[in-house]
Amino acid sequence: MSAPIQLRPDETFLLNVGPQHPATHGVLRVKMQMDGEYIVKAETVLGYVHRMHEKMGENRTYAQYLPNLSRLDYLGALGYTHGHVLAVERAAGIEVPERAEYIRAITVELNRVASHLFWFGAFVMDLGGFSPLMYAIQDREHILDMLEAVTGARLTYCYYRFGGLYNDVDDDFIEAAKRFIPRMRKSLKKYDALVSGNVIFRNRLEGIAPVSAEMCRKYGATGPVARGSGINFDVRKNEPYSVYPEFEFDVPVYHECDSLARYKVRMDEMEQSLRIIEQGLEKLPDGPIMAEKKPKTIKLPVGDYYQAVETARGSFGIRIVSDGDKNAYRLKLRSPTYSNMHLFDEACEGMLIMDALAFMGSLDLVIPEIDR
Amino acid sequence: MGGYFSDIFYGSKSLLIGMGITFREFFKPTVTVQYPYQTIKMSARFRGHIELIADEEGKPKCVACGMCQRACPSGCISLDSVSVDIEVDGKVKKKKVLSKYDLDFTKCSLCGQCVENCNFGAIDFSKEYNLASTRKEDFHFNLLKRLEERNA
Ligand code: SF4
Numbered sequence: 001m002s003a004p005i006q007l008r009p010d011e012t013f014l015l016n017v018g019p020q021h022p023a024t025h026g027v028l029r030v031k032m033q034m035d036g037e038y039i040v041k042a043e044t045v046l047g048y049v050h051r052m053h054e055k056m057g058e059n060r061t062y063a064q065y066l067p068n069l070s071r072l073d074y075l076g077a078l079g080y081t082h083g084h085v086l087a088v089e090r091a092a093g094i095e096v097p098e099r100a101e102y103i104r105a106i107t108v109e110l111n112r113v114a115s116h117l118f119w120f121g122a123f124v125m126d127l128g129g130f131s132p133l134m135y136a137i138q139d140r141e142h143i144l145d146m147l148e149a150v151t152g153a154r155l156t157y158c159y160y161r162f163g164g165l166y167n168d169v170d171d172d173f174i175e176a177a178k179r180f181i182p183r184m185r186k187s188l189k190k191y192d193a194l195v196s197g198n199v200i201f202r203n204r205l206e207g208i209a210p211v212s213a214e215m216c217r218k219y220g221a222t223g224p225v226a227r228g229s230g231i232n233f234d235v236r237k238n239e240p241y242s243v244y245p246e247f248e249f250d251v252p253v254y255h256e257c258d259s260l261a262r263y264k265v266r267m268d269e270m271e272q273s274l275r276i277i278e279q280g281l282e283k284l285p286d287g288p289i290m291a292e293k294k295p296k297t298i299k300l301p302v303g304d305y306y307q308a309v310e311t312a313r314g315s316f317g318i319r320i321v322s323d324g325d326k327n328a329y330r331l332k333l334r335s336p337t338y339s340n341m342h343l344f345d346e347a348c349e350g351m352l353i354m355d356a357l358a359f360m361g362s363l364d365l366v367i368p369e370i371d372r
Numbered sequence: 373m374g375g376y377f378s379d380i381f382y383g384s385k386s387l388l389i390g391m392g393i394t395f396r397e398f399f400k401p402t403v404t405v406q407y408p409y410q411t412i413k414m415s416a417r418f419r420g421h422i423e424l425i426a427d428e429e430g431k432p433k434c435v436a437c438g439m440c441q442r443a444c445p446s447g448c449i450s451l452d453s454v455s456v457d458i459e460v461d462g463k464v465k466k467k468k469v470l471s472k473y474d475l476d477f478t479k480c481s482l483c484g485q486c487v488e489n490c491n492f493g494a495i496d497f498s499k500e501y502n503l504a505s506t507r508k509e510d511f512h513f514n515l516l517k518r519l520e521e522r523n524a
């Protein structure tokens with residue numbers, strides 16, 4: 001859908017990208033003031049899929065709010081649920097068995113790979129290559145099958161519970177995950193040869209859309225966007241939670257600040273996630289998957305709680321203000337892409353529109369998570 | 373000038389490598405399932421909409437305690453019960469019997485809270501996923517009727 005183009009006296013015109021447009025991921029609308037093919041000014045317009053998730057958190061009990069968290073980011077849902085259960089567990093003082101935490105870490109990392117795979121496919125498709133999307137989806141399908149077998153759903157998992165998990169993983173899952181790791185490593189090599197080296201791909205990304213570290217800080221960008229601009233920040237390392245301190249993994253950081261750097265960060269992150277999964281499967285302890293001492297209805301003590309986790313898109317924070325009731329007095333979600341996206345307006349000034357769309361792809365936006 | 377030609381050389385080489393990969397993929401076995409002509413079996417834990425479970429006599433196991441209704445975040449379960457007199461060891465007792473169990477599937481988020489909160493194992497997920505209709509009413513399930521139909 002495009003709005004009527006108005007010719008301005010100074011020869012610039014308004015271009016409406018979205019809310020329904022194949023190049024924007026989801027229902028994001030960008031109002032662009034154009035001078036020929038160059039963007040003079042861009043303005044992102046949000047709110048098309050706003051569903052009041054924060055308000056729902058105040059009206060539902062903590063347990064009833066669990067399914068909502070998977071509906072924020074439908075590509076990496078487990079990371080968001082992880083943040084919520086961690087926040088409530090810490091506030092309510094629930095001890096989580098070790099096995100449950102390991103399984104959480106393994107499934108979150110699998111989900112991260114799935115999310116990055118889908119981003120990879122969609123990103124290359126934005127730039128005009130279709131086959132990589134199909135290859136990526138095929139690999140992602142393996143992960144979804146594995147996760148479906150343990151959680152019961154393919155996207156909206158709702159797998160974690162306060163104090164543990166919905167149900168335990170079986171040997172089939174462990175076998176499948178072990179088989180998946182070498183296959184995925186082979187695929188990563190294939191993607192590297194197919195896409196990373198491709199001359200058209202490189203020329204469209206190298207040196208394009210520089211986002212300085214300064215700008216990342218100004219807008220609060222996190223995740224691969226910030227790490228592509230040389231900021232070494234990963235919640236898993238900087239504010240460790242769950243069992244992440246037990247794992248050995250690196251945080252890929254690139255200093256080029258361009259779209260290619262953001263691409264490389266995510267590609268390297270998949271390998272690091274595979275390393276975590278590998279170690280997790282090896283160390284996976286036996287034991288219960290649910291805390292023994294757990295109140296029947298969860299009521300948090302009066303207070304203000306915050307928990308940040310590293311999701312596939314960056315630092316996701318959940319803040320719960322409790323007045324001692326069954327549901328939160330105030331629940332605030334800090335979603336990573338919301339901050340990451342706001343770079344776009346400033347960074348794409350003076351850019352060619354094709355570069356801006358490639359830049360948007362490199363930010364990895366998931367609109368339901370921005371609008372929530 | 374040398375840079376120009378080496379760019380062309382390495383650029384074409386990268387394209388040929390890419391084409392080689394897509395060419396090899398071309399001969400790999402097809403993994404696509406030709407839905408709707410082929411369907412796949414859902415995994416054992418797949419969460420579809422809920423169904424009532426019958427006991428040995430074909431009656432619903434449900435005792436109409438309403439735990440599922442209270443646990444549901446979306447308020448899609450509505451149930452009712454009637455009190456009937458039954459004879460146990462010569463004495464007449466009152467017993468709650470389920471008279472209505474409706475699921476509004478249009479609102480269900482398939483979260484599984486209802487099944488988890490049922491202490492009597494009276495509901496479970498169906499493996500049905502081929503659900504499509506143009507009418508909203510088709511997704512207001514009368515689970516008691518469905519149970520009877522399954523029994524018949
Ligand atoms: S699955 Fe969740 S939303 Fe659906 S009926 Fe059960 S409790 Fe309600």
Ligand code: SF4
Nearest residue numbers: 434435437438440490
């Ligand atoms: S919780 Fe179980 S027994 Fe109670 S009303 Fe629901 S289905 Fe019936």
